[in-house]
Amino acid sequence: MPTQPDYVRISNAYASAIVxxxxxxxxxLPSIAEMTQRxxxxxxxxxxxxxxxEAQRLVRRQxxxxxxxxPREKWLLPGDDDEPVIEI
Structure with missing residues (x-):
């Protein structure tokens, strides 16, 4: 059974929580230091x-x-007609 890389698993969890x-x-979101520890x-x-x-426009980094x-209107979700499909 193939497992997902950590970055995919974690980003999918955050994407789900946002959606x-x-x-x-x-x-x-937690800081990089907090996430590495968590x-x-x-x-x-x-x-x-x-x-x-950020590529899915779910978050912005400052x-x-x-x-x-x-905000939801900025998100790129699968099936959006005017934007490329990005898998979440």
Missing amino acids: DGKLKPGDQ YSVGATTVKMVLVRL QGKGTFVE
Whole structure:
């Protein structure tokens, strides 16, 4: 049974939490340091998680401030007609 890489598993969990409304627009995600400790992964893995979420426009990163959930109208979800399909 193939397992997903950590960055895919973690980013999918955050994407689900955002889409399901558990994380709301404007909510701040944990810092890279907090995520590395929480998930027992390296900083590179966490950065890949954030890049993936940012590519889906689910979050925005602000240098020195953190990573924040974007409003729903900015998200790129599978099936959006005017944007490329990005798998969540």
